Amino acid sequence: MTLHSEPVFRAIDRGLLYCASYLVPERQRTEWRLEWESELWHARQSNRACSTISWQSEREIARFCMGAFQDAACLRRFWWQSRPRSAPLHGSAMLCILWLGCLLLASYAVSRMLPRVHMEQDFSSNQALPGTILIENEAARGSSAPSMAIDQVRIWQRSSQRYADGFAFYRVAREAVEIGPDPDTWRVAEASSNLFAVAGWPLRYAAPQADTNDDLPRLVLSLRTWRQQFAADPYVVGTVVRIGSRSARIVGIAPGDAWRLPGKADAWLLEPDSAMGRNGLGYVIAHLTRSGRAAMWNGSFVSRRTIRENWNTIF
Amino acid sequence: MAPLAKLSHTAAMILQAIDAGLIYGFSIMETTGLPSGTVYPAMRRLERDKLICSRWERQSIADAEQRPPRKYYKLTTAGAEALRASRSRYPLLERMIPLAEEKSL
Numbered sequence: 108m109t110l111h112s113e114p115v116f117r118a119i120d121r122g123l124l125y126c127a128s129y130l131v132p133e134r135q136r137t138e139w140r141l142e143w144e145s146e147l148w149h150a151r152q153s154n155r156a157c158s159t160i161s162w163q164s165e166r167e168i169a170r171f172c173m174g175a176f177q178d179a180a181c182l183r184r185f186w187w188q189s190r191p192r193s194a195p196l197h198g199s200a201m202l203c204i205l206w207l208g209c210l211l212l213a214s215y216a217v218s219r220m221l222p223r224v225h226m227e228q229d230f231s232s233n234q235a236l237p238g239t240i241l242i243e244n245e246a247a248r249g250s251s252a253p254s255m256a257i258d259q260v261r262i263w264q265r266s267s268q269r270y271a272d273g274f275a276f277y278r279v280a281r282e283a284v285e286i287g288p289d290p291d292t293w294r295v296a297e298a299s300s301n302l303f304a305v306a307g308w309p310l311r312y313a314a315p316q317a318d319t320n321d322d323l324p325r326l327v328l329s330l331r332t333w334r335q336q337f338a339a340d341p342y343v344v345g346t347v348v349r350i351g352s353r354s355a356r357i358v359g360i361a362p363g364d365a366w367r368l369p370g371k372a373d374a375w376l377l378e379p380d381s382a383m384g385r386n387g388l389g390y391v392i393a394h395l396t397r398s399g400r401a402a403m404w405n406g407s408f409v410s411r412r413t414i415r416e417n418w419n420t421i422f
Numbered sequence: 423m424a425p426l427a428k429l430s431h432t433a434a435m436i437l438q439a440i441d442a443g444l445i446y447g448f449s450i451m452e453t454t455g456l457p458s459g460t461v462y463p464a465m466r467r468l469e470r471d472k473l474i475c476s477r478w479e480r481q482s483i484a485d486a487e488q489r490p491p492r493k494y495y496k497l498t499t500a501g502a503e504a505l506r507a508s509r510s511r512y513p514l515l516e517r518m519i520p521l522a523e524e525k526s527l
Contacts, residue, residue: 142447145490146458149448152489171451174458181463185470 116165120147123172130179132186139182143175238395239306240403241368251369253278253388260299260391261380270399275299275306276380278389279370285349286336293332295350296372297389299380303327303361305394306368310359323347324382326355327375333360350376368392432456432464433473434508437497438519440474441505445494453519465495473501 124143131139150171154164244254260276277298284293303310310327326348328337337343347356355376370390395403429437439450451461468474474495484491497505509515 141490142493145492146446146448148490149446149492153448153452171448171458174460174462177459178462178466181466185466 116168117151120151120168120172123169124175127172127175127179130176131182135182135186139179143172143178147172238400240393240395242391242393253370253390255389255391257380257383257385257389263393264380268396270395270402271393272396273301273305273394275302275304275392276383276389277302277370277372277375277392278387279372280387282351284351284374291336293350293373294371296370296375297383298375298377299383300325300377302375302377302392305392307394308362310361324350324353324355325358325377326350327359327361327377328357329361329373329375332373350374429504429508429511430464431512432460433468434505434512434515435519436461436464436468437473437501437505437508438515440495440497441502442519442521444519445496446492447495468501469495471500472498473504474498 121144124140124147128136128140128143147168150168154167242255246254255276257276260274263271263274275298277296279294279296281292282295284291284295299305311330328343333339333343344357344359347354349355358377361375368390435454435456436450439453442453444450444453447458447462447465450456450465451458454461456464465474469476475498476493476495478493479491481491
């Protein structure tokens with residue numbers, strides 16, 4: 108080794124110490140560097156005293172410098188152990204609030220795992236499917252009066268549609284209902300059997316398909332009717348009630364706050380369109396296809412929710 | 423302070439070395455044969471436990487000798503007490519690092 112290489116080794120040793128010093132807590136770093144540089148000087152002097160400059164002595168010095176990392180890590184560990192631990196939180200109102208917050212979060216997480224709660228939450232957040240629109244006749248523009256005939260829906264359903272993939276018709280009438288000793292009168296919406304599918308509202312406590320595979324019309328109760336007339340009894344689903352002159356089987360409960368369409372109803376009597384009488388006007392909802400939605404956004408439709416004019420040409 | 427019974431052999435050796443007059447890190451290393459990565463952290467622990475204390479040499483002394491100032495260590499009262507207890511626990515301690523006055527005999 109030549110004398111020229113000595114500054115290189117010095118620089119390497121100092122570099123090692125410099126790197127190790129970044130492990131030392133900042134408050135102690137300057138003093139730590141001074142001590143190690145002093146020790147390094149003595150180590151170098153000692154090695155020079157006992158031998159000429161050699162690889163061996165430089166290796167010894169480098170090994171000495173490597174020990175600085177362990178020393179620095181030791182100081183870092185002390186600092187970590189003695190750092191102020193969130194002491195103000197102990198026994199304080201803040202700690203209490205934190206615990207309560209954690210408890211709330213844990214309770215919420217547990218509640219989300221319960222099937223009924225999950226269903227309830229999904230239920231209350233129901234909105235109409237994107238692209239569900241109400242179709243009304245231009246003559247009825249600006250009023251909530253029913254304006255559509257079932258025949259029009261049948262025509263649309265028979266023809267090939269580009270803008271919509273589902274239509275549902277409903278009309279509301281007062282009907283006598285027998286559910287107890289005293290007869291009652293409900294606003295019953297006679298509706299296409301796909302009404303809730305088109306609107307995208309899942310039924311609550313929906314009866315299994317196998318239980319409702321009979322010829323009876325299917326009846327969906329509004330949440331309010333279910334609570335007021337049946338005391339929110341979930342076992343009412345599947346039972347048969349008398350509506351006017353016919354019997355119907357309750358197949359589920361409608362979402363509580365989802366119904367934003369005209370024609371408030373206490374129950375929906377779902378029937379195939381072919382079984383519905385031609386008399387009486389009602390409301391039509393449709394579910395738009397992607398191109399239907401695009402047409403709506405491009406301004407081909409007058410309103411996002413309602414087609415008020417030229418509905419014959421749109422479909 | 424850490425319980426005396428738990429003082430390790432390394433810590434006891436360092437205390438003995440300081441008591442023997444080897445009062446800075448590199449000299450302790452040389453005498454005990456322990457590597458720097460063992461000696462310095464052990465000294466930090468001893469200082470933390472108040473068994474030893476340190477002070478910087480005066481700059482004027484270091485300048486006069488044309489070297490950087492050293493950081494010197496010395497035993498505290500608790501350190502001296504701990505060392506006495508350790509000597510009975512590690513009987514060879516004094517033979518490994520004899521005190522200065524014993525060396526001169």
